[in-house]
Amino acid sequence: MLRIAVVASPPVSMFNLAIPELLFDKVRVDGRPGYEVVICAPDPGPVPTTGTLELHVPRGLEALGEADTVLVAGTGQPFAPDPRVIEALREAAGRGKRIASICSGAFTLAEAGLLKGRKATTYWAHAEEMRRRHPDIDVRGDVLYAQDGPFLTSSGYAAGIDLCLHIIRTDYGAAVANEVARLALVAPVRPGGQTQFTQTPLPPERGTACADTRGWAMRNLDKPLTLTDLARHAGVSVRTLTRRFHAESGVSPLQWLLHQRIERAKELLETTRLPMDQVAAGLGTADSLRAHLVRRTGLTPSAYRAQFSRHATGRPTAASSAA
Numbered sequence: 001m002l003r004i005a006v007v008a009s010p011p012v013s014m015f016n017l018a019i020p021e022l023l024f025d026k027v028r029v030d031g032r033p034g035y036e037v038v039i040c041a042p043d044p045g046p047v048p049t050t051g052t053l054e055l056h057v058p059r060g061l062e063a064l065g066e067a068d069t070v071l072v073a074g075t076g077q078p079f080a081p082d083p084r085v086i087e088a089l090r091e092a093a094g095r096g097k098r099i100a101s102i103c104s105g106a107f108t109l110a111e112a113g114l115l116k117g118r119k120a121t122t123y124w125a126h127a128e129e130m131r132r133r134h135p136d137i138d139v140r141g142d143v144l145y146a147q148d149g150p151f152l153t154s155s156g157y158a159a160g161i162d163l164c165l166h167i168i169r170t171d172y173g174a175a176v177a178n179e180v181a182r183l184a185l186v187a188p189v190r191p192g193g194q195t196q197f198t199q200t201p202l203p204p205e206r207g208t209a210c211a212d213t214r215g216w217a218m219r220n221l222d223k224p225l226t227l228t229d230l231a232r233h234a235g236v237s238v239r240t241l242t243r244r245f246h247a248e249s250g251v252s253p254l255q256w257l258l259h260q261r262i263e264r265a266k267e268l269l270e271t272t273r274l275p276m277d278q279v280a281a282g283l284g285t286a287d288s289l290r291a292h293l294v295r296r297t298g299l300t301p302s303a304y305r306a307q308f309s310r311h312a313t314g315r316p317t318a319a320s321s322a323a
Contacts, residue, residue: 001036002171005067008041008057009075009085009108011048016073016102016160017055023164026180027172034172038063042084050076061088067097069167074103074156078126079133081108089114093150100152100167102160109151110134118148123156161186174267174308210234210245214256221261222281227253258283262292269305276301 006020020037027034040063041047047055061084064070070092072085089112093099101109106122109115110130119138122130127141140146145154145163154163165186169177213234217225230253231241245253261282268279279301280289286301293301 001033002069003036003038003067004069004071005063006037006039007061007064007070007072007085007088007105007108008039008047008055009072009077009082009105010041011050011076012041012055013074013076013103014049014051014053014055015157016105019102019160020071020073020164022184023161023168023180026183027168027176029172029176034168034176038067040064042082061085064088064092064097065095067092069098069100072099072101072105072108074101074105074123074160075108078104078107079129081111086112096150098150098152098167100154100163102154102163103156106130106153107133109153110137114151115148115153118151119146120148120151120153121146121155122153125156169308173270174263175271178263178267210241210248213241214249217257218260221257221264224282224284225257230257258292262296265289265293265301266297266304266308269301270308 004020004024006017008017017039021039024035024037025033038059039057040059040061041057042061044058044060045056047057049055070089072089075081085108089099089109093112093114099109099114101122103123104126106115106120107126107130110120110133115134115137117136117138119140120130121127121140121143124141127139130137131139131141143155144159145152145166147166152163152167154160161184165177165181168180213230216233217230227238227241230245231238234241234244236244242253245251245256249256251259265279265283268274272279276286276289280286283289283292289301293299293304297304299307
């Protein structure tokens with residue numbers, strides 16, 4: 001079980017704090033928890049928040065020494081981080097810990113000198129301030145999250161969800177991360193290079209009229225399904241299916257189908273050694289898979305497999321984790 005210490009610097013964002021516990025607590029590996037999440041603060045006890053809620057944090061910064069990953073939550077005072085947090089982060093970095101931040105928490109990593117010469121991001125409204133204060137950082141102000149070595153930063157609010165899902169995928173694979181996303185009713189793992197201003201690839205579903213057809217399609221992603229096939233299964237005309245599908249899913253049936261096929265292909269690349277033609281089933285050919293994956297992730301299928309395959313790292317495969 002991996003340990004995650006979440007640093008709550010006052011006044012802390014309650015939404016930022018809720019994200020890690022919500023997502024990491026849903027990870028199961030062979031039926032057991034994949035993570036232990038601990039909230040800590042410079043001064044244990046009552047911690048002010050950016051809202052009206054009161055927060056009690058029982059652990060101090062010694063929790064960072066027990067963690068595999070340290071995650072700094074956003075704060076209402078990002079430009080004056082607590083020196084004790086700065087020192088604790090430097091010590092954690094010196095011990096090789098993975099260190100991440102959500103929203104304005106990136107300024108704490110920057111003040112600790114951890115992002116010098118690295119690419120990083122923060123909430124878009126703070127990007128120019130980070131460039132001004134830290135010209136030695138390659139600030140990517142228009143992406144959801146950025147990773148440079150063991151240091152990860154995310155942009156504002158909900159992008160923290162994408163960051164945590166990325167961490168889960170890195171540790172346990174796409175199948176586990178996407179299952180957590182489904183349980184939490186959030187979008188599947190999105191690439192960090194996606195712009196902060198781009199809408200979620202698949203908006204939350206708002207109806208059930210096409211639910212059976214979506215489920216049937218998910219079980220047949222390797223087949224060359226057409227609009228006519230989907231409409232025939234739903235027992236409606238193509239025009240009616242398209243209207244209902246868009247009303248429920250926010251995208252057209254073929255856009256939804258393409259997204260699901262790409263996500264399935266990513267899982268197969270991570271969890272199997274299948275040849276590319278088999279991974280591409282449903283997308284047409286290996287060349288088609290390559291074009292779609294490069295457009296979505298910036299990586300070729302071979303590069304994606306080399307980077308994320310659990311077989312190469314010796315870690316638990318996503319297939320076994322999800323079993």
